[in-house]
Amino acid sequence: MNAVEVNGLTKYYGEKKAILSLSFNVNDGELFGFIGPDGAGKTTLFRILTTLLLPNEGYARILGKDVIKDFKFLRNHIGYMPGRFSLYMDLTVEENLRFFASIFNTTIEENYHLIKDIYVQIEPFKKRRAGNLSGGMKQKLALSCALIHKPQLLVLDEPTTGVDAVSRREFWEMLQRLKEQGITIIVSTPYMDEAILCDRIALIQNGSLLDIDSPNDIVAKYKKRLLSVETSLKHLAIKSLENYEHKVSVYPFGDSIHYTDIRNNFETADIKDYLVSKGIVDCKVVEIEAGIEDVFMSLMKEREHEQ
Amino acid sequence: MNNNKKVIEVSGLTKRFGNFTAVDKINFDVYEGEIFGFLGANGAGKTTAMKMLTGLLSPTSGMALVAGFDVYKQSEQIKMNIGYMSQKFSLYEDLTVAENIQFYAGIYGLTDKQIKEKTDFLLHKLGLEDSRNELIKSLPLGWKQKLSFSVAIIHDPSIVFLDEPTGGVDPITRRQFWGLIYEAAENKRTIFVTTHYMDEAEYCDRISIMVDGRIEALDSPSKLKEQFNSKSMNEVFIQLARKNQNQFV
Numbered sequence: 001m002n003a004v005e006v007n008g009l010t011k012y013y014g015e016k017k018a019i020l021s022l023s024f025n026v027n028d029g030e031l032f033g034f035i036g037p038d039g040a041g042k043t044t045l046f047r048i049l050t051t052l053l054l055p056n057e058g059y060a061r062i063l064g065k066d067v068i069k070d071f072k073f074l075r076n077h078i079g080y081m082p083g084r085f086s087l088y089m090d091l092t093v094e095e096n097l098r099f100f101a102s103i104f105n106t107t108i109e110e111n112y113h114l115i116k117d118i119y120v121q122i123e124p125f126k127k128r129r130a131g132n133l134s135g136g137m138k139q140k141l142a143l144s145c146a147l148i149h150k151p152q153l154l155v156l157d158e159p160t161t162g163v164d165a166v167s168r169r170e171f172w173e174m175l176q177r178l179k180e181q182g183i184t185i186i187v188s189t190p191y192m193d194e195a196i197l198c199d200r201i202a203l204i205q206n207g208s209l210l211d212i213d214s215p216n217d218i219v220a221k222y223k224k225r226l227l228s229v230e231t232s233l234k235h236l237a238i239k240s241l242e243n244y245e246h247k248v249s250v251y252p253f254g255d256s257i258h259y260t261d262i263r264n265n266f267e268t269a270d271i272k273d274y275l276v277s278k279g280i281v282d283c284k285v286v287e288i289e290a291g292i293e294d295v296f297m298s299l300m301k302e303r304e305h306e307q
Numbered sequence: 308m309n310n311n312k313k314v315i316e317v318s319g320l321t322k323r324f325g326n327f328t329a330v331d332k333i334n335f336d337v338y339e340g341e342i343f344g345f346l347g348a349n350g351a352g353k354t355t356a357m358k359m360l361t362g363l364l365s366p367t368s369g370m371a372l373v374a375g376f377d378v379y380k381q382s383e384q385i386k387m388n389i390g391y392m393s394q395k396f397s398l399y400e401d402l403t404v405a406e407n408i409q410f411y412a413g414i415y416g417l418t419d420k421q422i423k424e425k426t427d428f429l430l431h432k433l434g435l436e437d438s439r440n441e442l443i444k445s446l447p448l449g450w451k452q453k454l455s456f457s458v459a460i461i462h463d464p465s466i467v468f469l470d471e472p473t474g475g476v477d478p479i480t481r482r483q484f485w486g487l488i489y490e491a492a493e494n495k496r497t498i499f500v501t502t503h504y505m506d507e508a509e510y511c512d513r514i515s516i517m518v519d520g521r522i523e524a525l526d527s528p529s530k531l532k533e534q535f536n537s538k539s540m541n542e543v544f545i546q547l548a549r550k551n552q553n554q555f556v
Binding site for chain 1: 347348349350447448471474475476477478479480482485489503504505506509510528529539540541544545548549
């Protein structure tokens, strides 16, 4: 069965289209990621899926139920962690958790096994007010509160935004363990490197999907030859490549530069020779496999040209 | 870089809140035209350190000079001589593009003539001439970020502090934004930047990594990778930040 079934879903704010005729399915037990920048439409989509916002067109069915007609049922079976921290700052850690348990007619004890892994890390501070927690601890409390009623579907809106690289990695490890317990998870993130941790991803930009597939298959569709250039004169190399007559794209990528060419028939040595002629003697040019971020930028450019 | 003029000098800088030491005797210098990356895990003390350097918070002990001014006694001069941009506080959504530029220029004491010139110059440079009278809230995020950066340096400060300037921005705009940073550094402006994107750490001339209130590593990205025997800055960061890791993180 599909945990989520979305067809032609559209939402306007006044004249502005926030999401535009989105269609996709999420399988039962899947860890599904929406990858895209701010303003892409991720939050609007998630608010419709969690029955908090009505769409203008199209429909969405969650766990076989309609998000508009069956909202009461769905609210009992969906766990939602909004992008903005929205627990009660004046309640303690334990009070927040008990509050969420009680409004869903359950207790902390009944579902403790679900949150144990996460909650033990903040349990030493259970008497502390939520407003006085660090960012990482708030995030763990919010996840515990979203899980305490044993939801079948967990919807997480940018849980790792503004979170450091170490805490981000830990958070994804927690998601993997929840997935193993059979919970379907939908998560959004602006960090492209988190895409590979999902079973399937949708790349989203300006309210539309650029692609939807497993991370490996998305990368496999990238047909251009991609070169990586490494040099100590990175800035000069970027400027030189920008002016190269055959270039399509030139992007800094950490300590290297990613380059694509308009030609298919060329040697890496051609690029190296060109750079050397511009005074960049110490450069290394190799052909590499594309990553999600390469694909995302390439698809973004294609869409811009189409419009 | 390539010059030894210090724009920031920090020695033994410390901030305690009650029994908690948020920043613990940190030392470093930042040079003119340098892109200095200031990294650390959440809660490591970055924000507290930045508040002291921008004149918003008085240190408990230690010394810091920013643009030649003392953080204890000359915090107002510091504020006039630095630029600051954060992801959270940038532009006024209900003012137009031109009004925002005029507002910031006015705050920093530019003359009417300078304000007019700067406004025209920036609108032209950013390709926003047609959007001059549009409200900021109608602009795409990427344009807002570029405009925020431009108004943060409208008074021509020798140093600009950027606090997670690219959070949530699409990957192409993120790279264009770094183009602006490079350009500013080439014009001898010093850039002090925080980010959670480890690929952006690689774009800095030097990086410091804070762990539990202290600076645990400070060098160029390539030297740090060598020192920690790592392929990427992400690995360096994870090694360091996990070093003192416990359940309180």
